[in-house]
Amino acid sequence: MKVVIMGCGRVGAQLAGLLDTDGHSVTILDTDAYSFRRLPSTFSGTALVGNGLNEEVLKKAGIEEADAFVALTQGDNRNVMASQIAKHIFNVPRVVCRIYDPLRQELYSTLGVEAFSPTTIFAQMLREKLES
Amino acid sequence: MYIIIVGGGRLGYYLTKALLDEGHEVLIVEKNPTFCQIINDELGSVCVRGDGCEAATLADIGTARADMFIAVTGDDEDNLVACQVAKHKFNVPRTTARVRNPQNETIFKKLGIDVTVSSTNIILESIKEEVPTHPLTHLLTIRDQGLEIVEVKIPPDATTIGKPVKELSLPPGSRLALIIPKERKPRLPTSDTILRDGDRVIAVTTPESEEALRAVLRGA
Numbered sequence: 001m002k003v004v005i006m007g008c009g010r011v012g013a014q015l016a017g018l019l020d021t022d023g024h025s026v027t028i029l030d031t032d033a034y035s036f037r038r039l040p041s042t043f044s045g046t047a048l049v050g051n052g053l054n055e056e057v058l059k060k061a062g063i064e065e066a067d068a069f070v071a072l073t074q075g076d077n078r079n080v081m082a083s084q085i086a087k088h089i090f091n092v093p094r095v096v097c098r099i100y101d102p103l104r105q106e107l108y109s110t111l112g113v114e115a116f117s118p119t120t121i122f123a124q125m126l127r128e129k130l131e132s
Numbered sequence: 133m134y135i136i137i138v139g140g141g142r143l144g145y146y147l148t149k150a151l152l153d154e155g156h157e158v159l160i161v162e163k164n165p166t167f168c169q170i171i172n173d174e175l176g177s178v179c180v181r182g183d184g185c186e187a188a189t190l191a192d193i194g195t196a197r198a199d200m201f202i203a204v205t206g207d208d209e210d211n212l213v214a215c216q217v218a219k220h221k222f223n224v225p226r227t228t229a230r231v232r233n234p235q236n237e238t239i240f241k242k243l244g245i246d247v248t249v250s251s252t253n254i255i256l257e258s259i260k261e262e263v264p265t266h267p268l269t270h271l272l273t274i275r276d277q278g279l280e281i282v283e284v285k286i287p288p289d290a291t292t293i294g295k296p297v298k299e300l301s302l303p304p305g306s307r308l309a310l311i312i313p314k315e316r317k318p319r320l321p322t323s324d325t326i327l328r329d330g331d332r333v334i335a336v337t338t339p340e341s342e343e344a345l346r347a348v349l350r351g352a
Binding site: 075085104 | 186233243
């Protein structure tokens with residue numbers, strides 16, 4: 001599977017490493033080349049400097065042939081916009097998006113974006129830990 | 133009309149001022165407390181501090197009864213999300229987003245924003261208009277009809293100078309609306325009107341025919 005990941009923070013870098021180890025073809029985008037230090041030294045995919053909201057950059061990252069797109073920047077709105085570009089402009093079959101704000105995550109889930117809210121997931125997880 | 137504006141920067145401020153003067157009920161949502169304070173001091177209590185992309189904030193200010201929702205922050209992605217939340221969660225009939233990156237205009241349209249205003253394009257056009265050799269200026273776009281009104285200047289080396297309008301083979305969908313000669317009064321073009329050096333021709337055309345129209349008028 002060919003995957004494009006936007007945002008090389010802790011989660012992005014770790015996901016890129018895992019998918020790469022599993023044998024997938026990974027391209028990871030970040031606006032700051034310094035972020036790529038987080039990638040594991042064994043990473044054999046492509047690291048590309050550029051803004052994932054820019055269609056040209058996305059094309060360069062191979063979004064037209066991608067099977068999946070994951071938006072993992074720090075900005076909810078940036079993730080939402082990039083995911084919608086991937087889904088509606090480039091017709092990527094699988095688009096996954098991180099949205100910290102639970103309300104926004106709910107809305108965009110109903111609008112057809114596969115969105116996860118780490119806030120909700122982590123809070124639920126902590127509750128389960130504490131109540132068990 | 134009840135109009136909600138997201139973004140209390142310069143654009144939001146002057147827009148609110150203008151809409152208030154027209155007698156509308158206007159509310160601005162702005163994150164920065166200092167900007168909020170300034171707006172409330174100068175325009176009366178019209179600014180609420182908050183994130184205009186957050187459904188909770190928008191629910192508090194009665195977005196469901198808004199007639200119009202305008203997002204004019206400096207970030208395209210914020211404007212997109214604010215408008216989408218207003219549209220899909222609160223069913224606001226008309227959403228308008230400011231777009232800074234001209235590339236995003238088509239994307240926003242595809243994603244359901246009713247009206248996009250590209251501040252960059254507007255500034256570019258205005259500056260280009262001031263360049264004396266600029267061949268074609270966009271004056272107005274009539275979106276729902278797919279038409280635009282443009283101005284073409286006739287340069288001294290145009291091969292069409294001295295020719296009547298009827299000899300020009302205008303591209304489909306194009307029509308000359310007005311000719312403004314250099315030092316005389318504007319006139320409505322007839323088929324016998326002669327083009328002169330320095331004439332400014334105002335024409336109605338389509339985005340597809342615009343290049344052809346320019347070529348026909350300048351004889352290139």
